[in-house]
Every structure is written in C-alpha cells, then in structure tokens.
Amino acid sequence: MSTSEVVAAPPAPEAPLAEPGFWTRWSDRMNPILVREIQQAMKGRAFVLTVFVALAISTVIAAAVAGNHESMPRAGAEAFNAGLATLVPMVLFVVPMQAYQSMRLELRAGIVEQLFLSGLRPRSILFGKLMAALVQFALYVSVMSPLLATSYLLRGVDVPTIVVSLVLALVFCIAATSFAISSAAQAILPAMQAFANLGAALVLGIGTFSLVAYVGSGEYSRDLPWLLRSNEFGIVMSLIVGGGLCSTALSLLTAQSFLLHSFENRSTGFRVFMFAMIPVAFGWTWIFVPATYWDGAVPAATFFLCLLGAVFGVFMTTEQRALSPRVFAHVPRSPLLAAIAAPLLPGRDRGMSCLILYFALVGLLALCWWPPAPPAPSGWTYREDMFRLLLFTGAYALVYLGLAKALRSRLPASVMGNHVARFLVVIMLFAFCLLPVLIDAFTRGRVDWHWGHAMNPFWTIERHAFRTRDQSPNAVPIALTALCAAAALQLPAMLRGFAEVLGASSARQRRQAGTAVQSAGT
Amino acid sequence: MTPLLEVRDLSRSYGKVQAVRELSFAMARGQVTGFVGPNGAGKTTTMRIVATLDVPDRGDAFVDGVSVLIEPRITRSRIGYMADQFHPYPNLDVLQYLDFFARAYGLAGRKRLQTVRLVASFCGLLEFADRPATGLSKGMGQRLHLAKTLLHDPLLLILDEPASGLDPRARIEFRVLLKELAAAGKGILISSHILSELGETCDSVVVIEKGARIVAGSIAEMQQSVRHEQEVLLRVLRDAEAAERFLLTQPGVSQVTVDGSTLRFLCTADDQALGELLARAIGAGLSVVEFARTEADLEDIFLKTTKGRLQ
Numbered sequence: 001m002s003t004s005e006v007v008a009a010p011p012a013p014e015a016p017l018a019e020p021g022f023w024t025r026w027s028d029r030m031n032p033i034l035v036r037e038i039q040q041a042m043k044g045r046a047f048v049l050t051v052f053v054a055l056a057i058s059t060v061i062a063a064a065v066a067g068n069h070e071s072m073p074r075a076g077a078e079a080f081n082a083g084l085a086t087l088v089p090m091v092l093f094v095v096p097m098q099a100y101q102s103m104r105l106e107l108r109a110g111i112v113e114q115l116f117l118s119g120l121r122p123r124s125i126l127f128g129k130l131m132a133a134l135v136q137f138a139l140y141v142s143v144m145s146p147l148l149a150t151s152y153l154l155r156g157v158d159v160p161t162i163v164v165s166l167v168l169a170l171v172f173c174i175a176a177t178s179f180a181i182s183s184a185a186q187a188i189l190p191a192m193q194a195f196a197n198l199g200a201a202l203v204l205g206i207g208t209f210s211l212v213a214y215v216g217s218g219e220y221s222r223d224l225p226w227l228l229r230s231n232e233f234g235i236v237m238s239l240i241v242g243g244g245l246c247s248t249a250l251s252l253l254t255a256q257s258f259l260l261h262s263f264e265n266r267s268t269g270f271r272v273f274m275f276a277m278i279p280v281a282f283g284w285t286w287i288f289v290p291a292t293y294w295d296g297a298v299p300a301a302t303f304f305l306c307l308l309g310a311v312f313g314v315f316m317t318t319e320q321r322a323l324s325p326r327v328f329a330h331v332p333r334s335p336l337l338a339a340i341a342a343p344l345l346p347g348r349d350r351g352m353s354c355l356i357l358y359f360a361l362v363g364l365l366a367l368c369w370w371p372p373a374p375p376a377p378s379g380w381t382y383r384e385d386m387f388r389l390l391l392f393t394g395a396y397a398l399v400y401l402g403l404a405k406a407l408r409s410r411l412p413a414s415v416m417g418n419h420v421a422r423f424l425v426v427i428m429l430f431a432f433c434l435l436p437v438l439i440d441a442f443t444r445g446r447v448d449w450h451w452g453h454a455m456n457p458f459w460t461i462e463r464h465a466f467r468t469r470d471q472s473p474n475a476v477p478i479a480l481t482a483l484c485a486a487a488a489l490q491l492p493a494m495l496r497g498f499a500e501v502l503g504a505s506s507a508r509q510r511r512q513a514g515t516a517v518q519s520a521g522t
Numbered sequence: 523m524t525p526l527l528e529v530r531d532l533s534r535s536y537g538k539v540q541a542v543r544e545l546s547f548a549m550a551r552g553q554v555t556g557f558v559g560p561n562g563a564g565k566t567t568t569m570r571i572v573a574t575l576d577v578p579d580r581g582d583a584f585v586d587g588v589s590v591l592i593e594p595r596i597t598r599s600r601i602g603y604m605a606d607q608f609h610p611y612p613n614l615d616v617l618q619y620l621d622f623f624a625r626a627y628g629l630a631g632r633k634r635l636q637t638v639r640l641v642a643s644f645c646g647l648l649e650f651a652d653r654p655a656t657g658l659s660k661g662m663g664q665r666l667h668l669a670k671t672l673l674h675d676p677l678l679l680i681l682d683e684p685a686s687g688l689d690p691r692a693r694i695e696f697r698v699l700l701k702e703l704a705a706a707g708k709g710i711l712i713s714s715h716i717l718s719e720l721g722e723t724c725d726s727v728v729v730i731e732k733g734a735r736i737v738a739g740s741i742a743e744m745q746q747s748v749r750h751e752q753e754v755l756l757r758v759l760r761d762a763e764a765a766e767r768f769l770l771t772q773p774g775v776s777q778v779t780v781d782g783s784t785l786r787f788l789c790t791a792d793d794q795a796l797g798e799l800l801a802r803a804i805g806a807g808l809s810v811v812e813f814a815r816t817e818a819d820l821e822d823i824f825l826k827t828t829k830g831r832l833q
Contacts, residue, residue: 020631028634032625036611036618043613105612110605113575114670117598118626264577326577329592414537 032120033128037102038135047136050094054143057086061147065154076156077221083147084165085216090140091173093208096180099133100200103184103255112188112259122256126181130252133177134170141166161224164237171244172211176204178251185255191416231290238288246280249273265320265346265415266327271354272344274312278362281305282369299386302366306390309358310397316351317401318408318421323347323504331504333512338505342498348405349497352490355401359394366390388465388476395479396457398486403428405493432456524587526551526678526709527572531581534567534733541567542733544581549711549726551677554704556724557713558824564733565713566606569680572711573603585678602671606683608663610655616647619655620669627674637673645669645699661692668699679703681712685719697723717821729824737823744823753816754796756785759809768806772799786816 020028027035041047065079106112106125115125151157183200187193214220227233253269260266281301289297323331327346332338343354367387404425411417432455440447449463464475525548534542542564549555559565570576572583574594583590590597610619620642624634642648645665650658658666664684671679681700685693700723704710714720720727721741728738737744758765762783769778769787774795778787791799800813 020635024635025631028625028630032622035625036614036622039618039622040611040613108609110607111609111611113605114603114623115626116575117573117601117603118623118674119599119628120626324577325579326591326594329589412537 031124031128031131033125034131034135037128037132041132041136046098050090051139051143054086054090054140058083058144058147061086062150065150074156076151076154077218078156079147079154080151080157080162081215081218081221083144083151084169084220085212087140087144087169088211088215089208090144091137091169092176092211093204095133095136095140095173096176096204097200098136099129099177100180100184102129102132103181104187107184107188116260122259123252125259126178126252126255129181130174130177133173137170137173141169157221158225160228161221164224164228165220168240171241175244175247175251176207178248178255180204182251182255182258185258188258189415189419191419235288235293238284242280242284246277264324264326265322266324267316267319267346267351268327268344270312270315271351274308274354274358275361277308278305278358278365282365298366298369299389302362302386302390305362306359306393306397309355309362310393310401313351313355313397313401314404314422314425315418316355317348317405318418318425319346319348319351320413320415320418321347321349321409322413323500328504329508331501331508333505333508335502335505338501339498342501345501347497347500348408349490349493350501352401352405353494353497355397356487356490356494359397363390363394385465388479389461391476391479391483392457392461392465395483395486396461398483398490399455400425400429400457402486402490405490433458523550525549525584526553526586527555527711528584529568529572529581530583532568532571532578532583533580534564534571534576534578540733542571542578545730545733545735546581547728547735547738549709551709552704552707553726554700554710554712554724556717556720556727557711557730558717558720558727559713559730559736563730565730566682567733568730569603569682569711569713573601573680574598575603599674600677602674602676602679604667604671604679604681604684606686608667610658610663610666612654612656614655615652616655616658616666617642617651619666620647620673623670624673629673641669641672644672644702646695659692661688661695664688664692664696665699668696672703676708678709678711681710683713683715685714693719717824721821727823741823752789754787754789755812755814755816756787756803756810757812758783758785759811761809765803765808768803768808772802775799784812 061079061082064082065075106115112125116122148162152159152162180200183196187196227236250273253273257266257269281304282298285294285297285301322328323346331345332341343350343357367390370386404421407424407428408417408421411421436452436456437447439452449459453459464479528548530546532542532545533540545564545568557565557569567576571578572585572590574590574597577591582592585597585600588596588600611622614622617638620638621634624638629637639648642651645668647662647665647669650662655663655666668681668684671681684700685696688696697719700710700712704723712720712723724741726738726740727744729736756765756769760783762780762785765785766778766780769775769785774790776788778785789796789799796815800810803810803813
C-alpha cells in the first residue's frame with residue numbers, strides 16, 4: 001500500500017458557514033470551562049439522574065405534607081425542614097463531588113496541561129468549575145423551591161428565614177465546592193492522591209451528615225428565627241459568610257498552586273493571603289463587632305491570626321531554599337522594589353523573614369488596639385496577660401519553625417521533600433509534647449510541669465503565661481531571650497535570602513541591558 | 523536569522539536523576555526535526571520544558587527568540603504541544619471538543635466556527651464530527667489531538683511520540699499530515715521510536731542519550747558522518763568464493779560476509795576508490811551484477827551514536 005493510496009480523498013465541497021446563532025454569540029462571553037461543563041452535563045446521565053431524584057423526593061415530601069391537615073404551620077415547618085434537609089446533601093455533597101470528579105478528570109493524563117497551553121489560566125479553570133457548581137446549585141434550588149414556597153404559604157416559616165437559609169446554603173456550597181476542587185487538584189501529586197480522596201470524602205461526608213441531622217431534627221428552624229431577632233445576627237452572619245469566602249479563597253489558591261506549580265517553588269500567593277488576613281480579621285472586628293464586645297473579640301482575632309501565622313509558617317519554612325528559575329527571572333529590576341518584595345518571594349529563608357514581619361505586624365496592631373479591660377483577678381491587666389501570650393506564642397513559633405527549617409535542610413530539595421518535612425514537623429511537635437509526659441508517667445508515677453516539658457508549648461503557655469507574677473518570675477525574660485536567640489540564629493539565613501533576591505534583580509538588570517545593546521546593534 | 527527553536531544549555535534533574543544535562547540544539551523555520559534517544563534519555567522532559575510545562579534548573583529555550591522561562595505565555599501562543607497520551611472529555615462530540623479548545627484559545631464567533639471546521643477538515647475529521655470524542659479509534663484520536671494542537675495556528679509543533687500505538691495505515695496517514703504541515707511552513711519537533719518513519723519525515727535529527735546531546739544535524743550530514751566505514755553490497759552471478767578471496771586482498775576492505783551469491787563488506791574508501799575497486803573486480807573476471815553502497819538509515823545512525831545506556 002503506497003502512501004498516495006492512503007491519503008484521504010479531498011474533502012467534499014463544504015456548505016457555506018452560517019452566521020453564529022444567539023447562543024454561540026452569547027456563550028462567547030462565558031468561561032469556556034462553564035460552557036463545556038454544561039454541554040457535558042446535558043449529555044451525561046449522572047446529572048439528569050440526580051435532578052430526577054431531587055424532583056422525586058420533593059414530590060414525596062409535598063404529598064406527605066398535603067396529607068397532614070391537622071396544623072398548617074406545623075406542616076409548613078416540617079415541609080421546610082424536609083426540603084432543606086434534602087437540599088443540603090445536594091448542595092454540600094453532590095455538587096462538590098461532581099466538581100471533584102470533574103477536576104480529577106482534567107488531571108487524568110495531563111488534560112489540564114493542554115488547557116494551560118491555551119489561553120486559560122488556572123484561575124479561569126477554577127472559576128469555570130465554581131460557576132458550573134453555581135449553575136447546579138441554582139437548578140437544585142429551583143427544583144426544591146416549590147416546596148419552600150409551600151412551607152411559606154402554610155405559614156411554617158417566614159421569608160427572612162428562607163432567604164437566610166438559601167444564602168447560607170450558597171455560601172456553604174461555594175466553600176465545599178472549592179474545597180473539593182482543591183482536594184482534587186492536590187491529587188496531581190501521586191503521593192497526595194490517597195490523602196485528597198480521603199480528605200474530600202470525610203470532610204464533605206461528615207459535614208453533610210451533621211448538617212442534615214441539624215436541619216432534619218428541627219433545631220435549625222428553631223435557632224434561626226431566634227438569631228434573626230437577636231443583636232448577634234450581624235456578627236454571626238458576617239462571620240459565616242466571611243469565613244466561607246476566606247476558605248474559598250484559600251482553597252482556590254491551594255488548587256491553583258498545585259495545578260500550575262506542583263513541581264515549582266511558588267508560594268507568594270499564600271504569603272499575600274496571610275498578610276491580607278490581618279486587615280480582614282481586625283476589620284471584621286472593627287466593623288461588625290460592637291465596641292462593648294472588643295475585650296473578647298480583639299484577643300480572639302489576634303489569637304486567630306497567630307494560629308494562622310504558625311500554620312502558614314510551617315509551610316513557609318519547609319519550602320525549597322532557592323528561587324525557582326522562573327521566579328528568579330521575574331524578580332523586580334529595581335533593587336528597592338526587590339528588597340521590599342523579598343519576604344513575599346518563595347524560599348524558606350525568606351519565609352522566616354516573612355513570618356517575623358507578620359508576627360511583628362499582628363503584635364503591633366493588637367497592642368495598639370488593645371481594649372482597656374479591667375484588671376484580671378490575679379492583679380494583671382488583660383493587656384499584660386495577652387502581651388505575655390503573644391510573647392510566648394511568638395517565641396515558640398520561632399523556635400519550632402527554626403527546627404522545621406533545620407529539618408527541611410536535611411531532606412532532598414524537591415517538592416516531595418517539602419511535604420515530608422511538613423509531616424515530620426507535626427510528628428516532632430507531638431513527640432516533644434508526649435514523650436516527656438510518658439517518661440514522667442512511667443518513671444515518676446505522676447505528671448507535673450518541669451523543665452523537661454519546656455518544649456510543650458500548650459502546657460507551658462497555660463502554666464506560665466496566665467499565672468501571677470509570683471508563680472513565674474523568670475517566664476517573661478526567658479521567653480524574650482528565646483525569641484531573640486531564635487531570631488538571631490535565623491539572621492544569616494534571612495540575609496542570604498535577601499541577597500539572592502538582590503542578585504536576581506541585578507541579573508535581570510544585566511539581561512535587560514544586554515538586550516538593549518543587542519537591539520541597538522541590530 | 524533567529525532560529526525557530528533554540529535550546530541553550532538546558533539542564534533538569536529530578537532528585538538524583540539528571541534527566542537533561544546541558545542540552546543545546548537549534549532548528550530552523552519550516553524544518554522537521556526528529557528527536558531521538560533511548561527510553562529515559564530526556565526527550566519528553568526537554569519537550570515539556572520547551573512547551574513551558576516544566577522549568578529547567580539551568581539554561582533556557584527560545585521559541586522564535588522568546589524565552590520559555592521569561593515569557594511563557596507568549597511562547598504558548600507560538601507552540602502546539604501534542605503529548606504522548608490523549609484522553610478526550612466524555613460526553614462531548616468531536617466538533618464540541620474542538621470548539622471547547624478553540625474557545626480556550628480565545629477564538630470567538632464566526633472565526634471560531636471557521637477555524638474548527640477548517641482544522642477538522644484538514645485532519646479528516648469532518649465525517650466524524652458528531653461522533654463522541656471518546657469513541658474514536660486510536661488513529662482518529664491522534665488526528666483529533668493534532669487538530670486541537672493546530673487550532674491557534676502555532677509556528678512550532680512539538681509532537682511527543684505521535685505515532686505510538688497506531689496501525690501502519692494510520693501511521694502513513696499521520697505522516698502525510700505532518701508532511702503537509704511542514705510544507706505549510708510549520709516547524710516540527712517530533713520524537714518517535716519508529717526511526718524508519720522519522721527518517722522519511724525529518725530534515726534533521728537530534729540524538730540524545732542520558733540527557734546529553736550525542737549528535738545533531740541534517741540527516742545527510744549524519745549519513746556522511748557514519749559513512750567513514752560504510753557497508754557495501756556486491757552480488758555476483760557465480761563463483762562467490764573467488765569474489766571473497768578477491769575482496770580480502772583489497773586495501774580498506776574488512777568484515778566480508780557471504781550469503782549465497784551476495785557479499786557484504788565494510789570499506790573505508792571514498793566514492794572514487796569504490797569505483798576503482800569495482801573496475802578491479804571486473805578486471806579480475808568477477809561476474810558482477812550488483813555493486814552498491816548500503817545507505818546508513820536513521821536506525822544505523824542511532825545505533826552507532828548511542829550506547830543504549832539508561833538512567
């Protein structure tokens with residue numbers, strides 16, 4: 001068989017192409033992923049089947065309510081509870097798991113890489129998936145809406161309850177879907193696949209069952225009207241919506257990072273997110289929390305930010321040390337800008353600088369805005385207690401993260417090394433906390449605090465940060481010394497991190513100058 | 523003139539495995555370059571770096587003068603990368619699949635519809651337009667994969683083992699498509715294990731082993747380079763033993779093997795010396811019916827230049 005025999009026959013003359021229809025022109029403005037997901041859903045069986053099941057359940061509930069003639073409001077409330085309990089698994093499990101499956105499909109055999117080669121950025125891909133989930137959410141709500149309307153007409157619930165419930169369902173759906181997408185994206189690393197599957201199934205499963213139980217038991221329809229009438233409604237709603245949006249942002253950031261840079265050290269987005277949480281947390285306290293509650297809310301916000309910093313710190317100090325070649329090539333040309341940007345650029349040395357800056361900023365803001373609370377029964381003022389708490393937390397964070405850095409430097413300079421180091425840090429914390437307790441229990445027969453437990457941050461802080469001056473006279477100087485020593489030990493590495501960034505900046509300047517000379521020569 | 527693709531001192535390691543080490547080569551516009559090497563030689567890693575899907579530890583690659591490291595987005599608009607595996611989306615037909623990627627490449631309205639039909643027609647997919655993308659044969663699947671790669675009219679096509687798993691007919695069809703693309707001025711960097719096919723398609727070849735370049739250049743140059751000890755075929759009508767005795771007495775001739783009336787031997791002579799050898803053979807009374815140099819094909823070049831070491 002010769003080549004000429006095999007060549008396909010010349011294509012038949014084609015009919016002239018028709019003008020693009022309304023749908024085509026309209027869909028040009030939409031995210032391509034959303035268009036494709038809708039096309040796939042329309043042709044697939046799973047989606048149609050789920051909608052059919054939702055409709056069937058809705059009909060069964062409606063029929064059951066229609067048979068209950070004793071009390072209209074009670075029947076309405078029951079219809080609302082049943083309808084919401086049906087909607088919860090749809091929007092909290094089915095929609096996120098479909099997004100999870102869809103993301104897994106993209107990752108199969110590098111399909112997602114083909115998307116990156118097109119004009120789509122990871123952000124567009126993730127938003128496309130999220131929008132597809134929102135379309136499904138709207139569909140499920142519309143399927144259940146006759147039931148919700150019936151419950152209102154039977155005077156079982158009022159309109160604000162229905163509206164708030166739907167807003168909460170939307171927030172939970174977005175947060176759960178972004179979590180599912182993020183879990184699926186982490187499976188791009190084969191070692192993470194099992195954790196991703198297990199995590200998604202457990203979190204979504206447990207969350208859904210808990211909420212179904214809460215709603216189905218009728219507790220929800222009793223609690224929400226009370227909350228609507230109370231003064232705390234704004235605080236609680238803003239906390240839930242804000243928390244949902246922040247967790248969505250973090251999930252999408254994680255997914256984006258895994259999708260595009262699974263092999264590369266690029267953590268700037270997470271560092272910016274961490275700093276962005278400072279105005280978010282303090283801003284929320286300032287806007288939504290009445291001033292009378294600040295004595296509790298400001299320390300709570302500060303503690304949340306410290307916790308966030310410690311968790312992010314584990315990730316930042318267990319990264320690879322050097323800038324990846326691509327980031328190296330994009331460091332700002334101006335040395336000043338490069339130096340300012342340095343703490344936000346990847347690398348564990350710069351991660352430590354970033355963390356120290358973060359803790360300093362949180363501590364400064366917290367101390368400036370500390371509520372003038374009355375003296376505690378111990379004789380200490382609240383401000384001093386919290387100062388001690390911050391000091392101890394900062395000292396422990398720096399000591400542990402310094403150890404984490406040292407541990408990471410002994411592992412291979414690969415992404416897998418980062419993940420292994422993170423697991424080892426958690427194990428190290430457990431070992432430092434548990435081993436002395438076990439040794440005490442077996443050798444002395446009793447467990448009480450002594451210097452052997454100094455590396456147990458929880459117990460030490462509980463014992464020495466909140467007690468009277470008499471019980472821990474040296475606690476503050478020791479914590480301060482530990483903090484300064486840990487920071488001083490990190491200083492050379494931090495300077496090296498800055499030097500690398502400045503080196504990259506000057507390399508970029510030289511490259512630019514070389515290109516300019518070449519252009520002039522041409 | 524700026525080469526279409528220039529790979530400069532590229533290095534990439536995964537842990538202790540050095541996948542690519544200081545690899546450099548270049549290819550011109552409209553050229554089809556075969557990228558050859560044993561399994562694990564670093565071909566896919568290099569292609570993925572050029573396609574901006576991986577980042578080198580050191581070195582850089584330039585597509586039409588644009589650095590893949592510094593300007594990955596501009597690079598992506600100039601390349602079409604066809605990975606060795608193809609998994610289409612379920613519940614989409616062929617045209618919907620192409621339409622999706624056309625949207626992803628930013629094509630809109632009438633232009634998108636035209637491009638999708640044009641590319642589908644070029645790849646012979648129009649008659650399968652309504653068929654599910656997952657229901658295509660391997661050969662048609664590769665055509666769909668290629669069609670998707672062509673949607674944004676790239677300057678450089680990077681094809682990683684495009685013919686693997688195809689039956690002979692599908693291979694020939696695919697080769698014809700590549701020749702048409704090369705004729706249309708596209709640069710093509712193609713890796714394959716089917717060296718005989720690469721030999722028919724490529725203008726030049728880059729051979730790598732253990733991540734490092736072994737040899738690079740046009741196929742004609744390569745044939746010349748391995749020709750210093752070429753194999754020559756001599757067929758006589760009768761008395762092959764006399765022919766063997768004659769050959770063993772000639773200067774520059776070695777490793778004479780006899781298979782019936784056909785003799786093969788290695789000779790270090792150039793064209794003129796070969797002509798003189800033939801004249802002497804006829805003068806010695808040998809009944810020569812065939813005397814020809816066996817051209818080194820890509821497989822010979824590959825075997826002679828690589829040692830088959832894996833990493």
